[in-house]
Every structure is written in structure tokens, then in C-alpha cells.
Amino acid sequence: DIDLACLIYTSGSTGEPKGVMSTHANMAFAASSIIQYLENVPEDIIINVLPLSFDYGLYQLLMAFKFGGTLVLERSFTYPAAVLKRIEQERVTGLPGVPTLFAVLLQMDLTKFDLSSLRYLTNTAAALPVEHIQRLRDAFPWARLYSMYGLTECKRTLYLPPEELERRPGSVGIAIPGTEVWIEDENGNQLEPGEVGELVVRGSHVMQGYWNNPKATAEGYHPGRYPAERLLYTGDLFKMDEEGFLYFVARKDDIIKSRGEKVAPKEVEGALYRLPGIVEAAVIGVPDELLGEAVKAFVVCGEGHQLTEKDVLRHCAQHLEDFMMPKYVEFRDSLPKTSSGKIQAAALKN
Template identity: 40%
Template sequence: MRLRIMVTPRIRALADVGELLATAAQRWPARPAVRDLGSPPVTYRELFDQVATVEDWLRAQGAGPGARVAVIAHSQLATVVLMWATLRIGAVFVPLNPAAPAAALTSMVTDADPVLTVGTPGALADWPEVAGSAARTPRFPTPPVPTGTGPDDLCMLLYTSGTTAVPKGVMCPHRSVRYAVEAIQERLRYTAEDVVFNRLPLAFDYGLYQALLAAHAGACLVLAGPGSDTMLLRSISTTGATVLPLLPTIGGMIERLRRRSAPLTGIRLITNTGAAMPEQMRRSLRDIFPAARLALMYGITECKRVTIMEPDGDLARPRSTGRPLDGLEVLVRDADGRPVPPMATGEIFVRGPSVMAGYWQDDEQTDARFVRLADSSERILRTGDFGHLDHEGYLYFEGRRDDIFKHKGARMNCREIESAAERVSGVDLAALLIPAEDDEPMVLVVAGESVDSASVLAGMRQRLEAVKIPEVCVAVPMMPITLNGKIDKRRLREAHCR
């Protein structure tokens, strides 16, 4: 099925991402812009002045249009300052996760070939030096206008492992990033009164875009790193947060902390992407944040973002991730590349202005995932994800290509089995470990308070055919998570599939 939604007049295909900050500083100079936990916020005017100083320092280091600037992206104001300064001089911002293994960081830096790298995994240790050097750097009387840059030039290089073990740099042009910000804002409607509490890594596109969305709306961005988790609910309350972007793993953490906290009424909007949020967790979050509306989303780094459900739309369509963003076309195709009818499962393809430009220095992977259309220079993104569209054009995500497998002669869907487990009372999160060989058992790992394996399997038998019930179920107190906050199935496999 083809679903085309035309661009609304309110969404403009503007190109310059750095312009967002200048506009915010002009419209809301005295409003709080960004703050670290435990520190007072800087205003948009103060942020703009800090960024302008660092712009001159970056130019003095040889950064300019097209040059990559790698930053160990700790959840700190300094990272946001470096991001805006890099974007505004026409250079390419390359955020790297400080929790990544040393070998992975080395691989990404080597691949990106930056003109400079700021920070270390332990801390943004170079920032005091950067700030001091920037303050001493002579100001350009008239800052040079970037030359040779345009809407199709890169503003970011975001590394993602995707379906391979080797991180790939997703090339993000100004045009695509700016369009994504405009289209997401059209759905989520951040305001200048909002305080966005961001516990997500700034090296993760979902976390990084919170800085762009906040500037677009004039909202205040609160940066919270993993070290603040034990006080997470208290921090959400004391910062006056109104918007809470989540992953299910963070939602599970909030559920566990809830037992020591009364309901919090300040949050008006919760968003979720990265993985499907269990229905039980959605109910729990609505109890914890009774004034909040929940917006489920679907997207990948290669297309930021694909669909957004209208706030609380999951109450009517509990398993849908919403409608495509304005201007995007979503197609669902079978194994032979033919369109399938509504309600039929197939691979999800996306075309439109927020599809990114491919993988950095990897033509083979780019051609495999960003499929060029016949008689056109346009590419359509092959997501590697499976799902279906309903008759109204709402998308239902059903899993990645790796989630579809055969066991004992039956076709299985990993998300279907995990979802059945997560609907059992007491289960917060579930992870199915797909057997490498057909004679190996399916292993299900569940996390939750006071859950036992036998009761989980018994509950699943009420929802699934017998052949889909895992042979082994293991209960753990907490799921291990990846650098981007998703369930780390590799670590679970090492611990429970020997």
C-alpha cells in the first residue's frame, strides 16, 4: 500500500539548522535555554554569546565548512554549545557516546577523520581548556560567511550500529534535519513554557534532537546523565519538567523508583521511540504522571522521524506508532518488493524530505539501504523493519528483519512473543533470545518486581499458540541496556545461552 500525505503550508523546507539558535535568541533572549542538573540555566542570549565565542575558536582550530568536529557527547551544556557552534560555521557535528568501548570510539574517530576531537570518555575534560582558549581567541570583526555549503551539505554525522556490528555514520544534511525538526514540532507542539527533561544520550539522535526542538520552540532543555538515575523522579519534579522523552528502559526505571514517590502532575507530554512501549508500562506511566499525554513514535537514525501518534492516540490504537509525518510516504512491501494491501505485513519503506543521505564513505551499504528509484536521483529508505498499515494509514511496527525467524517449523515474530510476556501482570520488560539453531531452546528473559518464570509462561499460554511459548524463561531484577538505552540482548545471550 502507498500512503502519501502532502506537505502542509505550515511546514517549510528550510535549510540552515544553525538558524534555529539565532531565531531563538532573538525571540526569547531572556528565557532559560539549557541547564545541567544542579546548575542554573543559561538564557538564549547567553547561550548564543557562548556559541559565538566558540565559533571563532573552532575556526582558529581549522574547522570550517565540511570539516568534521568530533565531540565526546556527555550530557552537559558544553556539548550543546559545541553542537551549535559547529553547525553555525558550516562544519559537521559528530557526537560520540562517552560510554562506547574504546575500540568503537577509535573506529568512529578514524572513520570520521575529524579536524579535531573534543573530550575524553571519562569527562568532557577538554572543555575548560576550550572555554578558556575560546575566551582568549580574537573575535572576527565580521564572521566569515560559510562558502560552499548549502541545504544538501552535511550538518551532522550520527553513528549507529544498525543491523551490523560496525558503527556506520549516517550522513545528515541541513535540509533533512531542519525538515525533520519542523515536521516533528508540527505534531508534538513544544512551547516556550516547556521544560524538556532529557535523560537520553546526546550521541543518540532521539536525545540530540531534543536540543533542536527546544530551540525551535523556545523551551528549556534540562540535561540529565546516567549518574542522576537514583534521583530521577525528584529531578523531574524539582526542575519543573513538562516534557519527558523516554525509552522503555527508562520507563522501567521510573516504575521502580515510583514506589518512593507520589504522582507527579507537572509532566504534560511523554514521548517514546526506540522500542515498543509495553501496554502495562503505558498504564503505569499514566498513573505516575496523571496530567501527561503519551505520544508513541517510530523512526530510525536514517529517517528522523517516520511516524508520530497523536497524543493519547494509543488509547484507541494501542499497538500503533501513528501516522507518517507530513510530507513522508510510507510503503509496505513483500519479499519481492511488491506493495501489500492494508493490514498485510511486509517490510517498511520510507521516502520524503527527512530521509537522510546515506552512510559516510560506504557506498555498498548506502546502495543496499537507500534504494535509488528508477529514472530518478531520489532514494527510498529500506528500513529493515516489518509492520503493516491499517486502512486509515496508521503504522503498526512488528519487528526488525532479525526479529522474524523460524523455530520447530513455525514462523515466529520476536516482538509478538515479547509483547505477550509484557502483558503478564508484574512484567516490566521482556527480551526473547532467538536460538541460533533449530534444536536450541528459545530463551525469554523478563524483568519486573516479584515475577517468576512459571507464572509468566502460564500467562503467555493464554495469549499465544503452544509452539510460540519459549522453552526457557529467566527472571532478572533489571535488564542490561545498550549505549543508546535499549535492551542489550548480546549481554543477555552471553549470560543465559551458554
């Protein structure tokens, strides 16, 4: 159980990839917990278009073995119509995706395909924009949509029960079964609902650290209350509502400090996604002599849509406070992504 099972490398979307050391016990527990809340059964048929080098893709394989289901492997989502046809042919019940995959789906005419076999859709790697959640629910009203949060260092951390989507579409949920999470400030104090701090994770899914990188291991993994127990300090900022549901705010390193205020890129991106025609968006901070950092937005427009910088700024002015307003808007044909489809904000800073 405590032997090393594999090394899974982080995506590198926020820095250099690091090899996360996973034991057999870590992986078996994580797979079992996810199977429990997804309510997987042997009759489930999962389609996987994600790389098996990506933990989200790899665990589709491990979970299918564990619950005795069927896994349909596709090389990628490069040809979405072909994948949807495969879903129709194989009577797929589970579609694991990432925000960029679902953004492509939402641009397609889905009525051309019989997707009625789908029982659930899952999203992780990055938070789904609320606008996309609402449109996915409209497109697949019969399927359960799981909005989730995780990181390679503990596989999966949070999931939002689908019945809660209507009430709190911006939340990524509660701790997965058999685990515990809380939010701390910089002094290690546990925070109350509504306060923003770092998410801390406790459970048997917390991996062993980084391969040949004791410095990074010591920064991210701290001793727990019991011998040999590790706590994971995620480096991600969250807040919690009064009922214990969690909301992702930003990576600690991604917070933009502008005009003496702290700007969470996700909040600006969420506003951008509400503008019809924008299919991908990313926000970073760039040096500015007057502001300290200025907000810069990168956007990709969908086919048949033409937007100008004025259109984007006018829309943002209606949805954002002044200090959150982008100073720059750059239109691109596409945004840099990892092999798993996650937008690489770090690459936009270069």
C-alpha cells in the same frame, strides 16, 4: 542545505554501529516536523537524560533551539529520584524517554513528587509494551503520551496521536508531517492492510547514507521517483490497519523460524510484560535440532517479585499460540543495553 551537518552513529543494538550522514536540510526538516506534532511552544521546558550522541537526545537540543524553549540537561537516569525532583523544581513540561526508563518509573512511588507540570511524554528507540502504556496513562492522566517509531537513518518516522492510544495502544502511528510511508513485499509490491512487509520511507528526513560504507548504503537506500530522491528501506516488518495506522512486527533479521512458523519476538515479549513482576524482557531464537530455532526468553523481575520458570511458561501458555511458546526462560538481574538504554538483543545471542 545539502552540506553534511553531522554523522550520527546507529545504536548497534542489531549489529555494528554505522555512521549516518545527515545534511543541514535533513536535520532542519526532521526537527520542524517533530515540533509540529508535539506542538512545542517557547514556554516548553524539556528535560533530557539521554546521551547527546544518540539522535533522540541530540534532537532535544536542536528542537529547543528551533522553537525557543528551555532544555534541562541531566547526565543520565541512573538516579531516578533526583531526576524527578529536578522535573518538579524546573517545572518541566516535556519528558523524552525510552522503554527501560519508563519501566523504572513505573516501579517508583510517583506520589512523592509534584509532576503536574508535565504536558507530554514521548517514547521511541523501541516500542513500549501495551501494559506499560496503560500504566503510564494511569500514572500521568493529565499528560499526553506519544508512542513513536524512528531510526537514525531518517530520525523519526511515525507517531501515534495521543487521542488514538485508547483505540489502538499497540500502534506506533502514522507518518510524521510532510512525509510518506508504505509497506512492500520482497518483490517491491505495495501491500494491503493486514499484510506484513517492509516499511519504506519517503521524505526530506531520509538521510544520505552510511559514512564510508557504499555497500550498506546501497542495501538500505534506493532511488526514488524524482532525481536525487532517496527512499529508505528500513529492514523492519510492519502491518497497517484499515485506517492507515501502522504496527511494528519485528526486525527482518530478528524473526524466529520455529516449527516452520515465523515468530515475532515483540509478540512474545508483549505477552511476558503482561505478567505482573516482569519489568524487562527480551526474546531471541536459538538453534534447535528439532524445531530449527527455539524461542528463548530473558526476563528481569522487579524488586520484591519472585517468579519461576513454571510461572512464566504457565502465563505464556494462556496468551500465546503453541509455536510461539518459549522453550527456555532465563532470569537475569539486568539485560545488556546500549548507552541510550535500548536492550541489545544481539548481545544476548553471544
